[in-house]
Amino acid sequence: MSASTILVGVLGAASxxxxxxxxxxxxxxxxxxxDDRIDWYGAGSKVHDPKxxxxxxxxxxxxxxxxxxxxxxxxxxxxxxxxxxxxxxxQESSPRINKWLIAVAVxxxxxxxxxxxxxxxx
Amino acid sequence: MSRHxxxxxxxxxxxxxxxxxxxxxxAAFGDEKMTLQGAVNKTSMLLAMTVLTAxxxxxxxxxxxxxxxxxGIGAALIAAITTFGFYFFFVGWILKPRPHLAPKTAPIYxxxxxxxxxxxxxxxxxxxxxxxxEAVSLTFFVAASMLLAYKTGIIKPDRNFLLxxxxxxxxVVLTYLANLIYTLVTGNVxxxxxxxxxxxxxxxxxxxxxxxxxxxxxxxxxEQGAERGAPKYIEWFGAMALVMTLIWLYMEILRLLAKLRSx
Numbered sequence: 506m507s508a509s510t511i512l513v514g515v516l517g518a519a520s521x522x523x524x525x526x527x528x529x530x531x532x533x534x535x536x537x538x539x540d541d542r543i544d545w546y547g548a549g550s551k552v553h554d555p556k557x558x559x560x561x562x563x564x565x566x567x568x569x570x571x572x573x574x575x576x577x578x579x580x581x582x583x584x585x586x587x588x589x590x591x592x593x594x595x596q597e598s599s600p601r602i603n604k605w606l607i608a609v610a611v612x613x614x615x616x617x618x619x620x621x622x623x624x625x626x627x
Numbered sequence: 628m629s630r631h632x633x634x635x636x637x638x639x640x641x642x643x644x645x646x647x648x649x650x651x652x653x654a655a656f657g658d659e660k661m662t663l664q665g666a667v668n669k670t671s672m673l674l675a676m677t678v679l680t681a682x683x684x685x686x687x688x689x690x691x692x693x694x695x696x697x698x699g700i701g702a703a704l705i706a707a708i709t710t711f712g713f714y715f716f717f718v719g720w721i722l723k724p725r726p727h728l729a730p731k732t733a734p735i736y737x738x739x740x741x742x743x744x745x746x747x748x749x750x751x752x753x754x755x756x757x758x759x760x761e762a763v764s765l766t767f768f769v770a771a772s773m774l775l776a777y778k779t780g781i782i783k784p785d786r787n788f789l790l791x792x793x794x795x796x797x798x799v800v801l802t803y804l805a806n807l808i809y810t811l812v813t814g815n816v817x818x819x820x821x822x823x824x825x826x827x828x829x830x831x832x833x834x835x836x837x838x839x840x841x842x843x844x845x846x847x848x849x850e851q852g853a854e855r856g857a858p859k860y861i862e863w864f865g866a867m868a869l870v871m872t873l874i875w876l877y878m879e880i881l882r883l884l885a886k887l888r889s890x
Contacts, residue, residue, distance in 0.1 A: 517764025524771040528667045535780030
């Protein structure tokens, strides 16, 4: 195996890792807080309330009323909500399993690729 | 045609397989909502499935395997059409998109396309040893670069970007379709698709750029879905669209590298 092959392989593995790692993070506010953003899901609220009929014909380019999750009956006012930086990882169900899944996928890709290379050059 | 009318007619994505009404839903109270992490997991799972079947079709060269590969590719195409629908110009939707089927169809698509990827890659590798490793590395490099550019806000997709990319993507699709018909009729292929001169390489570079820019739209769909609390199945839908674009990008990079090597 030549040095250039190893270099290309390392570049690929590093890029794959970077891709899956970066993907978990929310985009910067520069990306998300824009007026000219493509509206893929219709100009709706964050969570659709089934009690409020969704009329989407007139809400294009109109400020959207904010809808709230059902409130806690006795909210603790002393606890201040924490600001989440735009680059913070989003909420995840099981971080440990997720990291392992990504690691296994990357290792699998690299191993299979190297086996391809070896089998064709044998 | 106004911009809004164009969007309504052709859908909201430059990716030929993503259409607007696929996303006209948000999760109701109590429903599980999609997350970015979920989409990442699904994407890695689908890519692993693709690589797995690609490895099978690469290493096992028997008539039975050939038959299985053909069935797999057929199943992948059916899965893609079932999920993303089938639109025909001037006719409209022949088959409407069914994104809620994505949790079932996405693995079928990934496994089936893996067979095609394996067969094509093996053919190229036999001619140009080492080309597959280079193409895969470059694909991930391009994808990671585009993701970084998207996340940091260097590339900001807006409606103009979408329409221009949609037009360019349709141009490529129609070129390939015309080439297919031309090949069936005459037995030849378009010069620009196989030429290893500057014209052919320039065309390949253009198609690679278009495929890479389509990744930005896939990222935007997934990002916005997670922000807006789209239903859980959109994770599979977004992952399937992303894997589809990645496979397209890989194929185009493979073709470009083959042209460069054959000079």
